[in-house]
Amino acid sequence: MIHLHGEFVAAAYIIFALALLWDYFAPRFEYRKTLRNILLRARRTK
Amino acid sequence: MKALIIWFNTTGSPPNFERYAARWIPIWFVLAFVCLLIGTAGGLFMVPADSKQGEIFRIIYIHVPAAWMSLFVFIVMAAQAFIALVWRIKICEILTIACAHIGLMFTAVTLITGSIWGKPTWGAWWTWDPRLTSELVLLFIYLGIIGLYNAIEDRRSAARAAAFLVLIGLINVPIVHFSVTWWNTLHQGETIRIVGESKMATELMWPLIVMTLATKFWFLGSVLQRARTMNLAHEANKDWAKKLAESKQ
Numbered sequence: 001m002i003h004l005h006g007e008f009v010a011a012a013y014i015i016f017a018l019a020l021l022w023d024y025f026a027p028r029f030e031y032r033k034t035l036r037n038i039l040l041r042a043r044r045t046k
Numbered sequence: 047m048k049a050l051i052i053w054f055n056t057t058g059s060p061p062n063f064e065r066y067a068a069r070w071i072p073i074w075f076v077l078a079f080v081c082l083l084i085g086t087a088g089g090l091f092m093v094p095a096d097s098k099q100g101e102i103f104r105i106i107y108i109h110v111p112a113a114w115m116s117l118f119v120f121i122v123m124a125a126q127a128f129i130a131l132v133w134r135i136k137i138c139e140i141l142t143i144a145c146a147h148i149g150l151m152f153t154a155v156t157l158i159t160g161s162i163w164g165k166p167t168w169g170a171w172w173t174w175d176p177r178l179t180s181e182l183v184l185l186f187i188y189l190g191i192i193g194l195y196n197a198i199e200d201r202r203s204a205a206r207a208a209a210f211l212v213l214i215g216l217i218n219v220p221i222v223h224f225s226v227t228w229w230n231t232l233h234q235g236e237t238i239r240i241v242g243e244s245k246m247a248t249e250l251m252w253p254l255i256v257m258t259l260a261t262k263f264w265f266l267g268s269v270l271q272r273a274r275t276m277n278l279a280h281e282a283n284k285d286w287a288k289k290l291a292e293s294k295q
Contacts, residue, residue, distance in 0.1 A: 005102040005166045012159040013086070016108040019155050020082075023148065023268050024075070031275040038282050038291040 058137040060277050061286040067274040074267030081260030088253030096250070102166050107253050109159040110238070111261040112152045116184060117219055119149035119265060124216045127209035137277065139205030142212060143195050144272035148265055150188040157181060168232060176225040177233035184222055187215035201280060 057066050089107030096103035123145035130138040160178065161171045172178065191208050198204035226235045238244045244251070281287045 005100065008102055008162050008166055009090075009104050012105045012108060012162045013090070015158050015162075016112070016155055019151050020264065023151050023264075024271075027268070027271045027275045031271070031278065034275060034279045034282065035291045035294055038278075038287055039295065041282070042288050042291065 058135055060137070060281045060284070063137055063277055064274060064286075064290065067270040067277075071267050071270050071274070074263050074270065078260050078263035078267055081256050081263060085253045085257035085260050088256060093250050093253060099167065102163060105159055105163040107257050109156060109163060110254060111257045112155040112159065113181070114258065115152040115261045115265060116149060116156050116181065117222060118262075119145050119152060120184070120188075120212075120216065120219050122265075122269075123149060124212050124219075127212035130205060130209045131213070136202070136280075137273070139202065139209065140273045140276045140280070141269060142209055143192070143205060144269050144276060146188055146191045146195070146208070146212075147272055148268050150185065150192065152261070153181065153185045153188055157185060173232055175232045176229040177222070177231050180218060180222040180225050184215075184218055187211075187218060191215065 056062055085107060089104050093104075095101050123142055126138045126142040126145060129135055130142055157178075160181075164173070165171050191211050194211055195204045195208040198207055225231060226233055237246050238251075238254070246254070278287055278290070
């Protein structure tokens with residue numbers, strides 16, 4: 001008898017997608033934050 | 047060889063690395079997204095269900111590439127760590143730590159998806175099987191490398207200390223790989239071989255190859271993006287970083 005286990009398959013793919021999304025966006029936000037900090041520091045020292 | 051050394055030194059300079067990363071990141075991510083779409087569609091909808099496992103086998107199309115990446119990233123990270131320790135190239139120190147975050151992500155995905163597959167197949171979310179345990183140790187090593195790097199204030203000393211830990215942790219890579227051969231395990235043995243005949247049916251194989259390619263392209267894009275961010279943070283006081291920040295305003 002073949003079981004579907006659709007919820008297990010869906011859960012695994014959702015976790016994979018969430019991990020990739022975090023890995024894609026987290027460094028991008030950090031990069032923008034760093035650029036903003038550099039600008040603010042440059043303006044303060046002017 | 048001389049041209050390679052010149053390329054390595056030129057690309058390794060922080061402003062050049064920023065330009066190089068900016069050019070290549072979109073290319074690797076586009077390739078990764080295309081392969082992910084094709085591989086996921088193939089794995090979920092196109093290939094037939096496995097005759098013994100049924101639909102649950104479709105998890106292998108993410109579990110296996112993630113598991114391969116957890117080891118592959120560690121080997122790349124160890125190569126970077128070795129170069130960073132021997133030749134003290136700054137960009138290699140940064141790449142080592144960038145690799146650790148991606149390796150951690152793939153190892154976590156491997157363990158979680160494996161656990162989800164294990165519940166309906168083995169009847170348990172977790173078992174202290176040699177393959178599972180050594181993969182969990184790999185996760186702790188990745189966490190240890192990131193933790194050690196963040197615990198030391200001076201970035202260059204932190205990177206060197208983390209690089210030492212990477213080289214010590216390398217011993218776990220063959221243990222994970224050969225755990226299914228060296229010990230009697232619940233985890234299945236080697237199914238897919240680069241050299242020799244694989245035990246997996248050919249018609250089920252193609253999404254796995256596409257997803258493997260996707261994770262490799264993803265790694266290239268992600269490691270450049272993470273290293274680019276760290277590189278900019280390290281060079282925040284330099285003129286090129288200020289000019290870059292102003293140009294992106």
